[in-house]
Amino acid sequence: MGTGARPFIFAWHFLTTIPLSRTHHEPTAPELAASMAWYPVVGLLLGGGLILADVGLTAILSPIVVNVLLVVMLVLLTRGLHQDGLADTLDGLAGGHTPMERLSIMRDPRIGAIGATGLFLSLILRYAGLMALPIESRLPVLLCMPAMGRWAMVTLAWISPYARTEGGLAAPFLTHLSWRHVSVSTIVLAVGLIGSFGTTGTFLILMAGILVVLVGWSAYRRWFRGITGDTLGATNEVIEILFLLLVPLLFR
Numbered sequence: 001m002g003t004g005a006r007p008f009i010f011a012w013h014f015l016t017t018i019p020l021s022r023t024h025h026e027p028t029a030p031e032l033a034a035s036m037a038w039y040p041v042v043g044l045l046l047g048g049g050l051i052l053a054d055v056g057l058t059a060i061l062s063p064i065v066v067n068v069l070l071v072v073m074l075v076l077l078t079r080g081l082h083q084d085g086l087a088d089t090l091d092g093l094a095g096g097h098t099p100m101e102r103l104s105i106m107r108d109p110r111i112g113a114i115g116a117t118g119l120f121l122s123l124i125l126r127y128a129g130l131m132a133l134p135i136e137s138r139l140p141v142l143l144c145m146p147a148m149g150r151w152a153m154v155t156l157a158w159i160s161p162y163a164r165t166e167g168g169l170a171a172p173f174l175t176h177l178s179w180r181h182v183s184v185s186t187i188v189l190a191v192g193l194i195g196s197f198g199t200t201g202t203f204l205i206l207m208a209g210i211l212v213v214l215v216g217w218s219a220y221r222r223w224f225r226g227i228t229g230d231t232l233g234a235t236n237e238v239i240e241i242l243f244l245l246l247v248p249l250l251f252r
Contacts, residue, residue: 007031011038015150016046017079033176036154037184043147044192046077050142067130071123074146082149085233086122087115092224099225103163106230122237129244137248140196144189148209148243149236151189156213156220156227156235158182163226201250208246212239 009020010027014035027035053073057066075083088106094114096102105112111119133141158177186206193202216235220227 007034008038008041011035011042015039015042015081016077018077029172030176032173033178033181036157036173036177037181039150039154040147040185040188040192043145043150044143044188046074046146047143047192049077050074050146051139054138054142063131067127070130070142071126075123082233082236083119083122085230086237087111087119088230089115089234090118091115092230099163099223102224103228106228122241125241126244129241132248133244134248134251137251141244141247144192144196145240145243147189147192148205149240151185152209152213152216152239153232153236154185155182155210156216157232159213160217160220161226163220163224163228163231197247197250201247204250205243205247208242209239212242 006027010031012018012020050070050073054066054070057069061069088108088111091108091112091114092102092106095105095112154177157174158179158181162171162174164171190202190206193205197205213235216231216238220231224231
């Protein structure tokens with residue numbers, strides 16, 4: 001699974017814009033795979049940052065402004081990596097009729113009308129979900145939401161083939177990804193969920209998450225013949241938004 005702090009640093013640098021070290025570079029393929037086991041840890045740390053920002057900003061700003069700033073903060077901290085993946089995936093689906101055509105469109109750095117619309121709607125849904133969060137579930141949801149999305153990326157990457165035969169950004173991460181990495185990421189997520197939602201809530205959330213991942217696995221195989229870095233980013237967005245919108249139902 002990789003030794004030392006290097007895999008965590010690689011995961012942190014890939015998923016966030018905050019530098020931890022300038023000395024760890026040129027990771028090997030096994031280290032990139034091992035870094036994915038740390039994705040939910042990075043997610044929980046991002047969630048902790050959201051909580052700190054929420055508590056601090058709520059003391060001086062209105063809830064409407066705070067929720068907008070939380071969305072902006074999460075996008076900035078992750079350099080819009082997953083939003084870009086969502087937009088590219090939607091553009092590929094809208095403009096291509098075959099897997100090859102869709103993958104080719106997704107290579108285009110320009111964003112299309114469908115991608116822009118989907119991106120806008122995803123941000124609106126995030127904002128609406130934050131506005132609708134009950135007080136009692138707000139902090140647990142903020143903590144676990146980023147971890148849930150990153151766990152879904154790891155799990156989907158493990159069970160799916162890579163779509164591009166010529167390789168791509170995600171290919172080195174997936175070459176040595178194993179069930180051990182997925183198990184570690186699942187345990188980390190489960191610990192965070194149990195502390196936030198209890199055992200029963202954790203079971204329900206994980207079952208729902210697995211269901212969404214399996215739907216994504218089937219859809220991506222049909223649409224693209226597998227996954228890419230863009231589809232993993234899109235999966236993170238979908239899972240986070242669903243988590244934000246649906247998990248508060250557990251508190252009713």
